Amino acid sequence: MQTNLADFIRNTPDGDEADGILRNCVHCGFCTATCPTYQILGDELDGPRGRIYLIKQMVEGAPVTRSTQIHLDRCLTCRNCETTCPSGVQYGRLVEIGRKITEEKVTRPFSQRLVRRMLASFVPNSALFTPTMRIGQHFRPLLPKKLRDKVPARQRPLEWPTAKHPRKMLMLAGCVQPSMMPNVNIATARVFDALGVEMLIAPDAGCCGAIRLHLGYNDEALDDLRANIDAWWPYVEQGVEAIVMNASGCGATVKEYAHLLRHDPAYAEKARRVVELTRDVAEILPEFEEALISVTRRRSVHTVAFHPPCTLQHGQQIRGKVEHLLTALGVEVRLPADNHLCCGSAGTYSLTQPKLSYALRDQKLERLQAQEPQVIVSANVGCIAHLQSGTSTPVAHWIELVEHMLSV
Template sequence: MQTQLADFIKDTPQGREADAILRTCVHCGFCTATCPTYQLLGDELDGPRGRIYLIKQVLEGHEPTARTQTHLDRCLTCRSCETTCPSGVKYHRLLDIGREVVAGKVGRPLGQRLARWALRRVLPHRARFTPLLRLGQALAPMLPAEMRAKVPPQRAAGPWPQVRHARRMIALDGCVQPGIAPNINAATARVLDRLGIALEVAPADGCCGAASFHLDAQDEGLDFARRRIDAWWPLIEAGAEAIVITASGCGAFVKEYGDLLADDPAYAARAARVSALTRDIVEVLADEALEHLAPRPQGRLAFHCPCTLQHAQKLSGKVEGLLRRLGFDLAPVADAHLCCGSAGTYSLLQPELSLQLRANKIAALEAGAPAAIATANIGCLAHLQGGTAKPVRHWIEIVDEALA
């Protein structure tokens, strides 16, 4: 694809990156076949190829409109198109750049600005999010059914083993996961403890920055990233061999710290080191001998592989393979490449499309009559649980119980 970027961006780092991405695209259209929003809406501008054209026009100097912004907002950033693309187009990075430029030129209505501001003030801050969640859980019986479905039930965390092994890894505890499902990382710590690995949380742990970054506040998101690097660095220098992340959305973002902070002289090298050390928990366990722990799995599972695990981190099939290796019975899931509709804050900002995607995903997951649904991302877990009576859990919790 030929480009002629406008003067306001062509000689900037973002402009050079966007230009390289645009030139990679051969506009073949293969991406539309696997785009969830294109499948729902049937509009070329609500598919990756159409959005690429919109972004290209903006970067070449055409004035964007609110309609331009709407089409970009409807993108889930599921990155299914990247898995399908034969040319290796880094669509998500082009979308990040395009959204930031359009937000600066178009602005947003007051209601949208307030909603995004409120989400940024609450979601990344555990000390704000968890108390509000507990209040919502206490009041849930009195809420309308539609609101009640958005409040996840309270879950208890089991014990966290003491640090007693020479091998040590760092856990990202994060922002919303400790409030919604605190047992996920505790279960991870217990499984790793059985393998002779100690899992510890940095004293200044918190949000990875993805929430702000994808809510029109990219600089704020990168500030969160810098704080995580600062918190982890003493543990890395002390010999931690990996940063273990159980929320695949966070893992996908942290693995990009090196690219996102490449132009920051104070953080570039450390960011690259952090990204290199970051592992989803399935990557850690894939290299360990689990069979000798004699797992005793019970009940059939349907596994939902989050977009951030299969398309962003390119770990499609890894969890399923590990679960089968441990003896779990997995139900088949049709169209497993499609998004469940959670997509970070998408379920809150684009509820109609999100609920359609969730209904389709739950139908596919329940078709094989599983006893429970497993996933690998806290956002997917909470979103899916709001639409089904079957228990939805992180797969590491289920493995932990099978090993107990």
Template sequence: MQTNLADFIRDTRDGIDADAILRKCVHCGFCTATCPTYQLTGDELEGPRGRIYLIKQVLEGRPATDKTQAHLDHCLTCRNCESTCPSGVQYGRLADIGRRVVEQQVPRPAGQRLLRTVLKETLPRRWLFTPAMKAGQLVRPLLPQALQDKVPARQRAGAWPRTEHTRKMLFLEGCVQPAMSPNINAATARVFDAVGVQLVAASRAGCCGAIRWHLNDADGGRADMRRNIDAWWPYLEQGIDTILINASGCGAMIKEYGHALADDPAYAGKAARVSAAAKDVSEVLPAFEQRLRDKLGTRAGAQRVAYHPPCTLQHGQQIRGKVEGLLRAAGVDVKLCADSHLCCGSAGTYSVLHKEVARQLRDDKLAKLQATGPERIVSANIGCITHLQSGTDVPVEHWIELLDRALA
């Protein structure tokens, strides 16, 4: 694709990145076949190829409009198109750049601005979000259905293991997960304790930065990244070589730290090292598969489970097959549903900002998951788990919780 970027962005870091990405696109349209919003609407501008043209026009100097903004907002950033693209177009990075430029040109209505501000200022701060979630859980039966869908029932986490192990890994607790589903973190710690690994959570680490970054607040997102790097750096210097992450959305973001902070002379090198150390749980546990087999025996049972691989895992991090392999090694009958590559509609804050599209995608995903006849549904990201559970009575949980119960 030929480009002629406008002066305001041509020689900037974003401009250089965008130009390189745009030039890879060959207009083939393969991406439209795997784009959830294009599948729903059939509108070219609601697919990756159409959005790429919109971004190109804006970066070449054509003024953005509210329609431009709406089409970019409707993108889930699931990055399914990246898995499909034969030319290696990094659409996710291009979409982030395009949205930020459009955000500067098109004022949002007051209601949109308020909602986005509440999301990016509340969700990343555990000291705000946790008490708000606890209050919501206390009055959950009285809440409107739309709010009940976002407030899971209270959950017991169980004990965090106290055993000291020689092998240690850093562990990201996250911002919303400890309040919404505290058992996921505790279960992860117990599973790793069982294979001889101690998880260490740095107290100053918090939100990975994805919430602000994907709400077009790049400065806020980078501030979250720098805070986490500062929190983790002493441990990395002491020899811990892995930052373990059990929320795939966070993992996808942390693996981008090196790119996001590449122009920051104080943090570029550290960010690259952090990105290299970041590992999803499913990347690390296969090394302990035999030890898990020995401990589990047949205790996981032959229960039938439907697995929903989050987009941030299978497309964002390009990790496929590992969760299924671990569960099958534990004796679980795990199934992938039809169109397992498609997004469930959660997509971070998307299910709050675009409820109708998110609901349609959720219901379609649940119908296909339930067609496999599962006793429960498992996934690997808190957003997907909460979103799917809001539409079904079948239990939905993190796959690590299933292993934890079997080990117990």
């Protein structure tokens, strides 16, 4: 695809990147076949190829309209199209550049600006989010259904392991997971403890940056990145083996730190090192498969349906590892039809695009429940909460299932 960048973006980092990505696109249209929003809406402009054309027009100086912004807003950033694309188009990075341009050139309706500002200020701030979530969970039975869907039932926390081990890894606790689903982090620590690895958490690390980044608050998102690097760096210098991610959405974002901070002389090299160390829990545990088999035993849950989050299978390109590991532990894992499609959670998408989000959730649940599982398992806190809001079948993180199987 040929481009002729406009003066406002020519010879800028975003312009150079957008130009390179656009030139890789051969507009074959394979991406439309796997785009969730195109499947539902049937509009070319609500698929990757159409959005790429819109972004191309923007960077070439065409007027940026509210209509363009709406089509970009509807994108889930699931990156399924990247997995499908035969030309290796980095659509996820391109759409973020496009969104940045629309935020600069289009004034949103006041109600949208207010909601997005509130989300960007509230959700990543655990000092605000945690007590609010606790209140919501206390009064959950009294909440209206739409609000109750956003408030998972409170978990009874497991006990954090206290043993010290020579082998140490660092884990990102996350901004919402400790209050919404604390047992995901605790289960992760307990599983690694059983394998002789001590899990550490840097108390000053917070949101991975994804929330503000995808809402268009780029400068604030970069501050989140820098704050995490500062919090992790002493542990990196002390030689932790890995920075473990058990929320695939966070993992996909942290693995972009080197790219996002590539022009920051104070953080570029540190960000590169952080990315080298960052691994999803599904990348690490297969290395412990034999040891894990020896410390687990089959329990009451023996059949699960697995929903691989987009941020795991498309964002991080991790496929098959969870299924293989659970199978090795004696669990029958069933994948639903069209398991490559998004469940509709996508961070704050269920709040900013509820109609599309819930349509995708119901579609996903229909296919998951067709597998007749005892439990639905996934790998991202947002997906788990979103799916659980539409079904009585238990939905959990797969690492919680592994912890449940521990015999030590």
